[in-house]
Amino acid sequence: MVTLCDCHVHLASYDADDISGVLQRAESAEVQTIITAGTTVDTSQRCIELAGAHSSVYAGVGVHPNRLRGFLKDTDLDALERLARSPRVIVWSETGMDYLPSAPDQHWQEQSFREQIRLARRLRLPLVWHSQVPEPNTPGQHPETVRILREEHAEDVGGIMHYFQADEATARMAIAAGHFISFAKPLLRQPHQWDIARKLPLEWIVLETDASPQPYKPNRADWTEPKDVSLVAQKLADLRGITVEEVAEATTRNLLRLVTLST
Numbered sequence: 001m002v003t004l005c006d007c008h009v010h011l012a013s014y015d016a017d018d019i020s021g022v023l024q025r026a027e028s029a030e031v032q033t034i035i036t037a038g039t040t041v042d043t044s045q046r047c048i049e050l051a052g053a054h055s056s057v058y059a060g061v062g063v064h065p066n067r068l069r070g071f072l073k074d075t076d077l078d079a080l081e082r083l084a085r086s087p088r089v090i091v092w093s094e095t096g097m098d099y100l101p102s103a104p105d106q107h108w109q110e111q112s113f114r115e116q117i118r119l120a121r122r123l124r125l126p127l128v129w130h131s132q133v134p135e136p137n138t139p140g141q142h143p144e145t146v147r148i149l150r151e152e153h154a155e156d157v158g159g160i161m162h163y164f165q166a167d168e169a170t171a172r173m174a175i176a177a178g179h180f181i182s183f184a185k186p187l188l189r190q191p192h193q194w195d196i197a198r199k200l201p202l203e204w205i206v207l208e209t210d211a212s213p214q215p216y217k218p219n220r221a222d223w224t225e226p227k228d229v230s231l232v233a234q235k236l237a238d239l240r241g242i243t244v245e246e247v248a249e250a251t252t253r254n255l256l257r258l259v260t261l262s263t
């Protein structure tokens with residue numbers, strides 16, 4: 001049977017009584033592995049609890065750049081390290097850099113990103129990283145993010161450039177630095193990504209939804225959920241002229257080159 005993996009979800013953001021439905025719908029869509037990302041120490045803890053309660057769910061820990069209110073403190077790093085030693089934690093997620101004008105101070109972000117890369121390397125956890133620029137279809141400041149990853153030798157653990165929306169040169173730069181490219185639902189609606197998705201080596205592609213609650217969508221059925229990774233897989237299959245089974249098989253195999261799923 002061909003199964004799909006959603007390598008980046010914010011399951012901890014859903015109401016507790018909503019989660020079993022989200023997971024059931026994912027299972028019905030053959031999405032059998034879900035990696036849920038922390039954005040703070042508290043949500044990282046919640047991710048581990050969810051991973052302990054549901055066999056299809058694995059956890060990441062990390063502090064999202066947009067959640068910073070200052071430099072990342074040693075006490076937070078110590079707490080993250082303690083959490084990251086849980087057997088259900090298989091990635092460092094989510095960290096990275098955000099270059100939108102509204103994002104927190106760049107010095108806070110860079111210190112936090114570098115410290116988290118160092119901790120991830122020490123704990124041998126691959127990094128799922130965020131890099132957001134004001135104009136998605138451009139290199140923007142993505143080379144800055146990759147430079148930090150290189151300077152901190154993130155290639156020792158590898159990782160994933162999550163929620164890809166950038167240009168082809170950025171994708172190739174990330175791959176050359178040892179990181180997978182993760183496509184999400186923007187692939188369905190952003191034509192600039194289609195040629196990139198056709199041309200990148202399939203063995204460096206993984207899939208995600210980055211799903212979190214979307215209360216601004218009045219119809220609950222319209223919220224993005226892990227089940228929608230099947231739509232991203234189908235789109236990638238159509239673009240590359242291969243079957244969705246081939247996409248599922250390749251992207252699952254790729255993720256398993258990066259992480260080990262305990263049984």
Ligand SMILES: [Zn+2]
Pocket residue numbers: 008010037094210
């Ligand atoms: Zn995310």
